Amino acid sequence: MRFTIKDIAREANVSIATVSRVINNKNEGMSLETREKILNIMKKHNYVPSSLARSMITKKTNIIGLILPDINNPFFPGIVRGAEDAANSYGYNIILCNTDDNPEKEKTYIEILKEKCVDGMIYTSTLNPIDENLQLFKRHKIPTVFVDRIVESDDIPFIFTDGKKGMFKIVEYLIQNGHKEIAYIAGEKKSQFNHSRLEGYKSALSKYNIPLNQNLIFMGDYKLSGGKRCMESLLDLKEKFSAVACENDLMAIGALEMLNDRKIKVPREISITGYDNIFLTNVTSPKITTIAQPIYEMGYKAMELLIKIVNKDNDPVDNKIILEPELVIKDSVWKRGD
Amino acid sequence: MRFTIKDIAREANVSIATVSRVINNKNEGMSLETREKILNIMKKHNYVPSSLARSMITKKTNIIGLILPDINNPFFPGIVRGAEDAANSYGYNIILCNTDDNPEKEKTYIEILKEKCVDGMIYTSTLNPIDENLQLFKRHKIPTVFVDRIVESDDIPFIFTDGKKGMFKIVEYLIQNGHKEIAYIAGEKKSQFNHSRLEGYKSALSKYNIPLNQNLIFMGDYKLSGGKRCMESLLDLKEKFSAVACENDLMAIGALEMLNDRKIKVPREISITGYDNIFLTNVTSPKITTIAQPIYEMGYKAMELLIKIVNKDNDPVDNKIILEPELVIKDSVWKRGD
DNA sequence: TTGAAAGCGATACCAG
DNA sequence: CTGGTATCGCTTTCAA
Secondary structure (H helix, E strand, O other): OOOOHHHHHHHHOOOHHHHHHHHOOOOOOOOHHHHHHHHHHHHHOOOOOOHHHHHHHHOOOOEEEEEEOOOOOOOHHHHHHHHHHHHHHOOOEEEEEEOOOOHHHHHHHHHHHHHOOOOEEEEOOOOOOOHHHHHHHHHOOOOEEEEOOOOOOOOOOEEEEOHHHHHHHHHHHHHHOOOOOEEEEEOOOOOOOOHHHHHHHHHHHHHOOOOOOHHHEEEOOOOHHHHHHHHHHHHHOOOOOOEEEEOOHHHHHHHHHHHHHOOOOOOOOOEEEOOEOOHHHHOOOOOOEEEEOOHHHHHHHHHHHHHHHHOOOOOOOOOEEEEOOEEEOOOOOOOOOO | OOOOHHHHHHHHOOOHHHHHHHHOOOOOOOOHHHHHHHHHHHHHOOOOOOHHHHHHHHOOOOEEEEEEOOOOOOOHHHHHHHHHHHHHHOOOEEEEEEOOOOHHHHHHHHHHHHHOOOOEEEEOOOOOOOHHHHHHHHHOOOOEEEEOOOOOOOOOOEEEEOHHHHHHHHHHHHHHOOOOOEEEEEOOOOOOOOHHHHHHHHHHHHHOOOOOOHHHEEEOOOOHHHHHHHHHHHHHOOOOOOEEEEOOHHHHHHHHHHHHHOOOOOOOOOEEEOOEOOHHHHOOOOOOEEEEOOHHHHHHHHHHHHHHHHOOOOOOOOOEEEEOOEEEOOOOOOOOOO
């Protein structure tokens, strides 16, 4: 049997109320004597209070649910780590849930987390979010912060890194280095996300009066294989191009592999850019010029924001956070003057 | 206020006992009528039972704690994913804790998880485990499965992949391809783990009557930078060697970078091997020959084993699991006959 | 400075 | 087939 507050009370010849005071450091006006006595008994028995019982009363579990597609996706460990660090420093813990971009699984997890009485949730939606699940957050009245994949939803706090601006920056960088025919490898067609990246591409071209060539836009899948496939299609095309902007690093790496296979020199013959700045881009050859999202920071700030909301810190928190992407110049772009 | 079992009972004009029966599908002999009525009320109010309250009675939270050094280390997402999948399919959830190889942090997490009343823990120790923390598992009587970094501890179940055998396999592979002077880049000196890998190296040499040359053994840090540094030291050495076996992939990649910097051809001039088969090794050039640990499987089986123990499934489970490492041949080893 | 007792939201046992 | 009630381990008034 578990050693409980009752047992301590009995052994110390005091009431459980007194023990509770010691546990919670409510010492104002307590005899040092009894305090010491109780503390000793607790230590002797390795007593650890049950947060279960406590939570029943306080209505707080200090647990936050993290819902995301797949921790194996190299994008997410950073988010999780940031979130966990923040959680830890505020006295919270995280329950991790992988949805595999499957709305059914996602729904189940939301329900489970509600059951577990989490204080809040951090949520990166499936690629094709369904409204039913989004409603769930509101219906269950669980404070939630959306991360990265933002769904237009008026009143739910969110944090993400500006994808349009990021892609704009890197395409502008290509243009400034003399590239005019710039191909584009996009992610999933079906997804409503990262259209913003495509927009960034278009707006950069437009700013420099470069006509948009639809033939140079290919549809990948955010995976290595997709990048490879798209690159192959591009090469088999008759169109001319000197650079390829990819919507994420994995596809850029896939594209790079294809170019290597075909003995095409990067960046001398064709330049490549990625997006996300995953570690991988530092060990390919050449290293891939890309856009860094402040991933860790996103996770950290998401958690901080959530905790503030949970605790109703009254200073009205800014609950729509947009972080700035950063251009990370490496070696995969042929530069004017090289 | 939360909508509870009481509210349902009131609204349905039944006792909470009856409602509880519905919640738990104990239908044997219950009027379909009341069942339906209750079900409807539950649906109408989006009722979700509080597992907190339930756990207080059942003494089960269906939560498992995962303690590991750092989810950002590319080795761990696979473990976590495997563990989470298994947990999910048995109706459990996981709380994730990053220790940063810091025993203090680790201790705190163990205590917190005890507080949260997790049903069990999966534990990858810090590089330098301290006995005090190991005792904690026993003292708190929380079922625990040790993963990957195994501490000699008689009675605690564990699962890992045989490091000695893995390193033996890959060094033997080098030898069979004509290499005789094989350098070795080890991990942390202080760590008690992966001595087994070094043993594997030695036993392979010994089997083929190759004398051990201590000058060819360098001490890294399991990181890219350490691999790079060690490689540099090796090159500055006067000793001859044709191959370098690294204790993990990151160091192998670091070593590879150094060789690239020095314009030394891999594998033509020097062969490199890694260990772990992280995704990275497929995108370096050349791709790195390495040893694959069944990472996902390790996580999955660890969780399965733990859950069996938690549920005291009476079939005496085999609670010492050793998995077989696999040689994954890629392009970083110069082969006899090439 | 301390204690008694109510109550958090469920489960489970014993009655009827 | 259904209800009453003790109970889980703790926090929190209110009194003393």
